[in-house]
Amino acid sequence: MCSRGRWPMTTSSDRVAEPVARAGPRLKERPEDFVVEEIPAYAPAGFGEHAYLFIEKRDATTSGVARALARMLGVPEREIGFAGLKDRRAVTRQWFSVRDPAGAVTAQRALGLEAPMFRVLEADRHGNKLRRGHLAGNRFEVTVRGVGVARLPDAVRRLEAIRADGIANGFGSQRYGSRGNNHRIGRALALGREDEALRLLAGLTEPGDGSRYDAEARGLFDAGRIAEALEAFPSGSVAERRALGALARGGTARDAIHAVGALQRSYWFSALQSAVFDDVLADRLERRAPWALAPGDLAFKHDTGAVFRVDAGEDAQTLARRVAALEISPSGPMWGPDMTRAADETDQAERAALARAGLSPEDLARAATGWRLRSLGARRAMRVPVADACLDAGADDRGEFLRARFTLPAGAFATVVAADLFGLPDEAHRRRAW
Incomplete structure (x- = not known):
């Protein structure tokens, strides 16, 4: 069984209304069902030219928080650093760095930052920028709904096996993006096929694209109506809008790929x-x-x-x-x-x-x-290895649930552990179509 201990729990007062639950085992039904806290590789020194902000975000991407910080603090986005990408559909806590040699980002100013998607919990300073990989691991608290105490013994048996043997270190489906084709965009770029990369990014190229909320924009792109497609893509489609903006200004396909930024390109190559x-x-x-x-x-x-x-x-x-x-x-x-x-x-x-x-x-x-x-x-x-692992069962206003808490090394995916523990479908450990 689990005890609260040092684990960061989300209280009922933090929760907001969510859509009615669907049937069957459910992961990430609401952001509070997937809680992540970063374990830093080192503690801030208390001085240096970079402000360090420990931020809690809810239902937001790490990149989105970085862009928001850059706007709010009036610095280029490239001056914002972070150690790793955290899940969007989650409540996550991690450090961000802001290059600030003049000391304008004081602790008082940082703690006063307000945004719908995040809040600043701590502020400190350090001598270097946070870069990808500057973390020791992550602590997770994962709640699976639609399953109850009757499934707990099976999950406990699986947990004992995982404690003893570890778990296969495959990549969760989120690595490949909501359309599952980030790896194909990366391959197109590696082969110098920028036109193909653009089609994969902004066109109707994947199964189910026709029913997506942005299907109209993708159809307009495929028809060559770039300005209209740019207008139709929602503001959250940052990479698509940046690429199409470059095309609308008369740029080439390579210009468009450059416009999405180095960080986004690194995601594609990583996929x-x-x-x-x-x-x-x-x-x-x-x-x-x-x-x-x-x-x-x-x-x-x-x-x-x-x-x-x-x-x-x-x-x-x-x-x-x-x-x-x-x-x-x-x-x-x-x-x-x-x-x-x-x-x-x-x-x-x-x-x-x-x-x-x-x-x-x-x-x-x-x-x-x-x-x-x-x-x-x-x-x-x-x-x-899966460390500090425990399981418990409970019930709340959404019904019965099982909950797991565990720690993983940097780069390992909690969704893979949850899928193994609770028998959920996951796309890890399989070959992907090219």
Whole structure:
């Protein structure tokens, strides 16, 4: 069972009315059902040229908060930093940094900022900008509705298995965007096909697009009526509106992709890497012992994040013991020129997954240079430990629910854990269409 302890709970007074519930198990029925708190990699020093703001957002994107902060504080958006993207349909708490060498963003000013989507909980200062990856992990509190105490024993059994063995470190469906095609946009950019990237971004290209709220705007784009499409896209479609704005001013497709900004392009490239990783992981999970290490693998050390190559001379019993203790795990490719390559059959399998995406290592190297990406390529653990985990059951005005609390390392997806615990559908650990 769970106790409140240090876990950030949302009280009933914080909740707002939501639509009537649908039948069956339900995740993220309302934002308060998915609570995330960032665990920073370091504490603010109390001085320095960057203001640090600990912000709680509700039903908003991290990027949207960054844009709002830039407007409210009168600074360029590029001067806003954050360590990681948090779920939109959630209540999340994380640090943002604002470059402020003049000291204009005082604690009093920061704590006085008001916006419908967020509130500032703490203010401090530090010497450097927050960048992606500057976090140790995240604490989660996930409530699943439409299931009650009768399902608790099954969930407890699953939790015990996850505690012992960890969980496959696939990417949740949110990595691929609401239309599920972020990875395809990333591939188009990697291959220098800006026109294709624009069609995937703004056109009617995916199943179900015709029933979307922005279907009219997408149809106008496909018809070449750029100015009308720009007017029809809602204000929340930031990338689409920026791209179409550039086209309406007479720009090329490449100008349009530049207009969306470096941060959005990095999301697309990250989704491309993620899809290839998920392909490799799907292969691994088909093995009888998916976490067993073999020569050619790059083993991921969970305590440091470093990797080491598994050679034929490694002691198999020692490796097996460390794998069983969740000290080390196989790693998979986040492809790019900065990535350490595996060897032997492992490297062949990883190159085959990249080839199934229609790409080569050389394509990614050209993309990194052509789009001036800060870094492209890393190793990612194929499984991760789930810490501080507990379960309980309850009921409120919305009916019965099960609730899980747990901590994950940076980059791991709570929706994947929830899907495993509660038998929910999730698109992690599967191959994606190109």
